[in-house]
Amino acid sequence: EVRLVQSGAGVKKPGESLKISCKGSGYNFAEYFIAWLRQKPGKGLELMGIIYPGDSETRYRPAFQGQVTISADKSITTAYLQWRGLKASDSAMYYCARLREERRLQSSLDYWGQGTLLTVSS
Amino acid sequence: VLTQSPGTLSLSPGQRATLSCRASQTVSNNYLAWYQQKPGQAPRLLIYASSSRATGIPDRFSGSGSGTDFTLTISRLEPEDFAVYYCQQYDSFWLTFGGGTKVEIK
Numbered sequence: 001e002v003r004l005v006q007s008g009a010g011v012k013k014p015g016e017s018l019k020i021s022c023k024g025s026g027y028n029f030a031e032y033f034i035a036w037l038r039q040k041p042g043k044g045l046e047l048m049g050i051i052y053p054g055d056s057e058t059r060y061r062p063a064f065q066g067q068v069t070i071s072a073d074k075s076i077t078t079a080y081l082q083w084r085g086l087k088a089s090d091s092a093m094y095y096c097a098r099l100r101e102e103r104r105l106q107s108s109l110d111y112w113g114q115g116t117l118l119t120v121s122s
Numbered sequence: 123v124l125t126q127s128p129g130t131l132s133l134s135p136g137q138r139a140t141l142s143c144r145a146s147q148t149v150s151n152n153y154l155a156w157y158q159q160k161p162g163q164a165p166r167l168l169i170y171a172s173s174s175r176a177t178g179i180p181d182r183f184s185g186s187g188s189g190t191d192f193t194l195t196i197s198r199l200e201p202e203d204f205a206v207y208y209c210q211q212y213d214s215f216w217l218t219f220g221g222g223t224k225v226e227i228k
Contacts, residue, residue: 035217045165045208045219061216095164106212108155110176112164 002026004034004096006113012086012120019082020116022096029077030054033099035109036070036081040092048094050105051079086120093117124209124220132228139196141223143209148189153213156185156194159222160205168207169194199225 007021022034036048049060053072060070072079079096093115100110123146133139143154152172157165167176169185172192182197196203204227209220 044221045210047217047219050215059215097164100167100170105215106151106153108167108170108176108210108212109157109165109217110167110170112166115164 004113009117030074034079126220141194143192
């Protein structure tokens with residue numbers, strides 16, 4: 001069974017750092033792209049970036065370039081999303097999701113993590 | 123840009139739901155997917171490649187369309203189908219989503 005399990009919710013202060021995780025199981029983690037998405041309360045879904053765990057090739061949507069860092073460790077089948085210098089506007093639900101087709105960027109998202117809720121408040 | 127309509131659809135169980143997704147540019151290869159999201163849950167893939175049902179999705183869900191106009195149809199609404207539905211294109215690397223259609227109980 002394919003599963004993506006994300007780390008738990010976090011409450012942080014502005015300016016702090018955070019790294020959340022997404023652990024994959026039940027499939028060849030290295031061979032499928034992982035996407036990170038943001039969803040603000042009551043709003044739609046935004047792609048932040050994508051990583052290929054096999055070689056850690058990463059692409060960022062321009063709005064998120066320089067704001068977050070996406071990484072992966074294929075040896076422990078885990079992808080990460082990291083912030084240095086959180087802002088209140090980073091408060092949102094964050095999802096990781098697997099691209100459905102092996103090694104293809106042009107693919108839908110077939111398995112999703114349960115989400116990690118981030119609250120940034122002083 | 124993907125524009126979904128209507129914003130909200132008020133229907134009763136057993137009725138047919140027709141949701142629209144219009145793209146500002148042609149979506150090549152019908153690289154268009156539909157997702158369902160219930161409150162407090164992650165989205166779930168329903169349809170990919172415009173009309174292919176994802177694993178485990180009931181056949182009351184169907185997708186159609188090509189080019190710039192796509193449709194998700196739920197033939198007979200079940201109580202568990204009341205949710206928000208998003209379309210998504212993956213023709214461009216920048217996977218983009220529509221703003222969503224909320225299907226609510228009338």
